[in-house]
Amino acid sequence: MATVLSVSGSPSATSRTARLLRHLDRRLAAQGHEVIPLDVRTLPAQALLGADFAHPAVVEVAALFERAEGVVIGTPIYKAAYSGLLKSLLDLLPQYALAGKTVLPLATGGSTAHVLAIDYALRPVLSSMGAAHIVPGWFTLDKDITTDPDGRLTVAPASATALAEVTDRFSAALSGRTSRLAAAG
16 A cells, blocks of 8 residues: 655644544554654754754655655644644745645644635645645544543544545545556556
8 A cells, every 4th residue: 555644733742633643544554554653843843943954854754755655734723824833844845745645634723713724724835845636634623632531532423434534535545546656667
């Protein structure tokens, strides 16, 4: 199957966004994909804020993007836009870092007022970076994501169903892409 880079753009160590992504990573792995998780908050702040394109961590992340056939981009929405942390990373990547890739945009936030942020803030950036196919993404309300005391993630039923559908659509797009590449090779 495909190699998927799963990117969390949340600055929080207790991020609902990151936990949701890791939950979806398991679904993709169960479907046969190799999933590489990336929490942008673990990258050196000086490299991100100083726009250090040559920093070894930035070079390594750029190589992960190059290696991946699919990319899941998850971000909390702040003031109707994706996180500044995610923006810092995307600004350091090559202009066409998503060229030829299938991308699944996901977002979390406190209000349905931010639901269009995927289409009006995130999708244009992903498109400008050359994404071959941006599958329809999903916005999940913070209140629909809870963590039990034992650390188990629970997603409200309606959101869980929608997330499973968009994740499966992404997986199918990846499977179709790898089949076409194999046939062409």
